[in-house]
Amino acid sequence: MTAPLSRSDTHPAFISVENLSKRFGDKYVLEDVNLHLPKGETMAIIGPSAAGKSVLMKCLVGIYGADSGHIFLEGDDVSQTNAPKRFEWAERIGMLFQHNALFDSLKVWENICFRQIELGTMSRKAAKEHAIDLLGLVGLATESADLTPNDLSGGMQKRVGVARAISTDPSVLLLDNPTAGLDPVLSNHIERIIGKIAEQRGTTVISITNDMQIARTRYQNLMMMHDGKVYWSGKTADIDETHNAHLTQMLNGSSHGPITMRTGKREDHVYS
Amino acid sequence: MSKPQNVPGNVRSKGLVDYLNDENVRAVLYQIVAIGLIILAGWYLVSNTLYNLEQQNISTGYGFLDLEASFEISETMIDYSAKSDYATALLVGLLNTVKVSFLGIVLCTIIGIIFGIARLSSNWIVRKLATVYVETFRNIPVLLQLFFWYALIPGAFPHPRDALEPLPGVLLTSRGMYLPVPMADTAFTMMGIAAVIACVVIYFVKKWAKKRQDATGQPFPMFLAGLGIFVGLVLLAYLAGGAPTDMSMPELKGFNIRGGYNISPEFMAVLIGLTVYTSTYVAEVVRSGIQAVPNGQWEAADSLGIRRTVALRKVILPQSMRVAIPPLTNQYLNLTKNSSLAVAVGYPDLVSVSNTTMNQTGQAIEAISIFMSIYLGLSLLTSLFMNWFNKKMALVER
Numbered sequence: 125m126t127a128p129l130s131r132s133d134t135h136p137a138f139i140s141v142e143n144l145s146k147r148f149g150d151k152y153v154l155e156d157v158n159l160h161l162p163k164g165e166t167m168a169i170i171g172p173s174a175a176g177k178s179v180l181m182k183c184l185v186g187i188y189g190a191d192s193g194h195i196f197l198e199g200d201d202v203s204q205t206n207a208p209k210r211f212e213w214a215e216r217i218g219m220l221f222q223h224n225a226l227f228d229s230l231k232v233w234e235n236i237c238f239r240q241i242e243l244g245t246m247s248r249k250a251a252k253e254h255a256i257d258l259l260g261l262v263g264l265a266t267e268s269a270d271l272t273p274n275d276l277s278g279g280m281q282k283r284v285g286v287a288r289a290i291s292t293d294p295s296v297l298l299l300d301n302p303t304a305g306l307d308p309v310l311s312n313h314i315e316r317i318i319g320k321i322a323e324q325r326g327t328t329v330i331s332i333t334n335d336m337q338i339a340r341t342r343y344q345n346l347m348m349m350h351d352g353k354v355y356w357s358g359k360t361a362d363i364d365e366t367h368n369a370h371l372t373q374m375l376n377g378s379s380h381g382p383i384t385m386r387t388g389k390r391e392d393h394v395y396s
Numbered sequence: 397m398s399k400p401q402n403v404p405g406n407v408r409s410k411g412l413v414d415y416l417n418d419e420n421v422r423a424v425l426y427q428i429v430a431i432g433l434i435i436l437a438g439w440y441l442v443s444n445t446l447y448n449l450e451q452q453n454i455s456t457g458y459g460f461l462d463l464e465a466s467f468e469i470s471e472t473m474i475d476y477s478a479k480s481d482y483a484t485a486l487l488v489g490l491l492n493t494v495k496v497s498f499l500g501i502v503l504c505t506i507i508g509i510i511f512g513i514a515r516l517s518s519n520w521i522v523r524k525l526a527t528v529y530v531e532t533f534r535n536i537p538v539l540l541q542l543f544f545w546y547a548l549i550p551g552a553f554p555h556p557r558d559a560l561e562p563l564p565g566v567l568l569t570s571r572g573m574y575l576p577v578p579m580a581d582t583a584f585t586m587m588g589i590a591a592v593i594a595c596v597v598i599y600f601v602k603k604w605a606k607k608r609q610d611a612t613g614q615p616f617p618m619f620l621a622g623l624g625i626f627v628g629l630v631l632l633a634y635l636a637g638g639a640p641t642d643m644s645m646p647e648l649k650g651f652n653i654r655g656g657y658n659i660s661p662e663f664m665a666v667l668i669g670l671t672v673y674t675s676t677y678v679a680e681v682v683r684s685g686i687q688a689v690p691n692g693q694w695e696a697a698d699s700l701g702i703r704r705t706v707a708l709r710k711v712i713l714p715q716s717m718r719v720a721i722p723p724l725t726n727q728y729l730n731l732t733k734n735s736s737l738a739v740a741v742g743y744p745d746l747v748s749v750s751n752t753t754m755n756q757t758g759q760a761i762e763a764i765s766i767f768m769s770i771y772l773g774l775s776l777l778t779s780l781f782m783n784w785f786n787k788k789m790a791l792v793e794r
Contacts, residue, residue, distance in 0.1 A: 185699045214701025225696035229714035239700040242710065288700075 138163035138328055139296060144193035146179055153179045155352045166322055166329040168339035171349035177332045181298050185219045186210055218289035219298040224281045226273035233269040236288045258287040262317050279310045290321060299331040315342050460757045467752055469744045471660055482753050489749030490770055497732040500670040504731060508678025515683050534676035539737050541673055546665035546741040556653045567646050567653060572664060574646035574656040583637020590633035594626040662743035674731045681723045685716030718789050725782035729775050746770060
């Protein structure tokens with residue numbers, strides 16, 4: 125908690141995470157995480173299961189409050205869930221959840237413009253038109269607006285999730301495993317849509333992925349996470365072969381490589 | 397065992413043991429034995445009953461229903477006097493049962509939802525109070541609760557002479573609550589008919605509106621239109637009936653209160669007892685329903701900057717009600733059946749009237765068969781309605 129609040133003013137980064145720690149009970153799920161991303165750039169977060177990727181993302185969007193450290197978005201400290209302007213900030217961050225988390229009880233268009241309808245910033249008629257525009261952007265037909273999420277296939281649900289995430293035209297787009305459970309063709313399609321959105325709207329994108337190929341080809345920056353810590357981060361172009369090999373081992377669950385950072389069992393090292 | 401053994405020609409060449417080991421033969425044999433036992437038990441019961449009836453010189457049949465009941469019932473929703481027949485008396489009892497059950501179901505649902513949500517509140521006091529309420533009233537037998545409320549109400553309120561008047565025209569006494577009601581008038585019958593007609597009209601307008609929206613995408617303000625049709629038609633009937641404004645006000649005459657509508661202490665005790673008891677179960681059903689909704693739904697609403705209260709109403713509750721409907725049906729059935737305990741505090745429900753009928757006529761079998769089939773019918777109707785509702789709300793998975 126020692127980082128001065130003014131630091132982000134001097135920092136060129138658009139999103140800036142400083143010494144972020146988060147624990148559940150006694151378990152540290154994030155430890156001293158640092159992340160800096162300039163406006164309009166894209167970043168992939170990669171790492172094995174239980175590395176803390178999703179928790180980091182939920183901290184960024186404000187679902188979890190930080191135990192220590194800070195998250196700055198355009199200079200505003202958004203690291204606490206009780207921050208006074210939190211409900212306004214939600215407009216600036218859009219998030220796609222791992223399992224989409226679409227609202228079953230609502231129609232597709234009501235899902236996409238849920239915030240606008242509930243806050244009354246749009247009439248229902250305008251909201252539906254806006255939703256149909258967004259559906260077109262993610263490659264879905266107008267007719268799907270009146271369906272419910274359960275009428276849709278997995279790939280279609282994912283696209284509705286993306287449409288909901290960008291419905292307020294956020295400056296930051298967070299994607300938790302946007303291609304999980306999709307076949308390679310659909311994965312590519314979703315990644316292309318995301319790339320298009322980022323390019324057209326100048327959106328800053330952070331995306332969790334398990335696919336090194338996608339991370340290397342489609343994202344400018346890369347952050348490797350392991351056991352709640354940042355293992356490596358930098359430009360995608362700068363990954364050297366040692367890191368790549370370690371990372372591959374990490375993703376494959378091998379007991380070599382970066383595991384040597386630790387001295388004993390996982391619990392002994394990380395959670396004691 | 398490769399060939400079917402139930403062909404008669406095959407049997408003679410096999411031993412009896414082989415025959416009994418055949419699965420097909422066994423399946424049929426077991427069923428014959430089971431059906432035989434049921435028939436035997438039934439025959440025993442019927443013949444035993446008939447023998448006993450004969451011994452006691454009781455003639456069977458439902459003819460007694462047309463006889464004069466010659467007993468008073470303290471609370472009736474229809475015209476009834478001691479001169480009415482037993483069939484009318486039983487109908488009075490049935491209506492009283494339906495009245496208390498229906499009101500109980502509506503109230504326990506409302507109270508149960510409130511306490512179910514309160515048990516999950518982030519506010520410590522609210523959460524603990526709800527827990528105490530649920531755990532207390534859920535774990536005391538409902539019959540004792542009825543006694544408790546019945547002892548409390550006449551004791552807590554004053555004699556009619558010193559009646560409390562919390563609202564103008566509303567009197568609270570040890571003989572129950574008195575409310576002012578409009579004087580009976582044909583206009584009210586007409587209003588009732590108008591309300592039914594309005595519902596039919598709304599149904600067809602809604603059908604048309606949906607058809608049009610499906611075809612052209614034009615939405616129709618169904619809620620406003622429906623409200624307009626209903627209020628308009630009922631109001632029209634009221635005005636056509638001469639707009640009666642006479643009210644029957646409860647007033648002290650002598651030692652008792654006359655006029656107005658009386659809610660008896662017995663009815664209040666039964667209604668409060670059943671409502672409170674069942675609402676604790678409804679609260680638990682609602683709580684489990686809310687907890688069955690994946691946490692991701694809360695998080696998604698949160699990430700969109702939606703407050704928890706709004707998320708609960710718009711996202712979580714619609715989904716949890718879906719899970720809650722089948723166990724909710726159980727509670728509604730329980731409440732209806734538990735209303736038969738009303739006899740314990742003297743509320744003239746179906747069982748109470750049937751008991752009197754039985755005592756006076758000696759037609760125990762007939763009276764019991766009547767109220768048992770009525771309860772069965774009520775429960776099946778409730779189930780049918782809830783199954784329909786469940787189907788309507790259920791998620792269609794593809």
